[in-house]
Amino acid sequence: MWTRHHKKRKLGRLVLPAITVAFLSYFSYHSIHGDFGLNAMEAFERQRVERQSRLDVLVRQRRMLEKEVALLSDGSLERDMLDERARYALNMSRVEEIIIFH
16 A cells, blocks of 8 residues: 655745734734724824813803803893893993903
């Protein structure tokens, strides 16, 4: 009975390590430079901080406006507030007044 003996090739031993290196290289690169990698995470964090600061400004403005609305509409109408808003809306003032808009 004849048997065939295959000679082991040197190239065959390098196929699995080469595939492994390619696989690890691909995922390593994309974990740093990909859409959800480390660089993108830093950009997301910068954007979050910027938007949080803008949100803080808007929240302060809203609280101020809510306070003014409460002074105008809670039954105890503040005459000074009403007078100020009426003059601002009508663009009118008295002769002796100096108006500074901010």
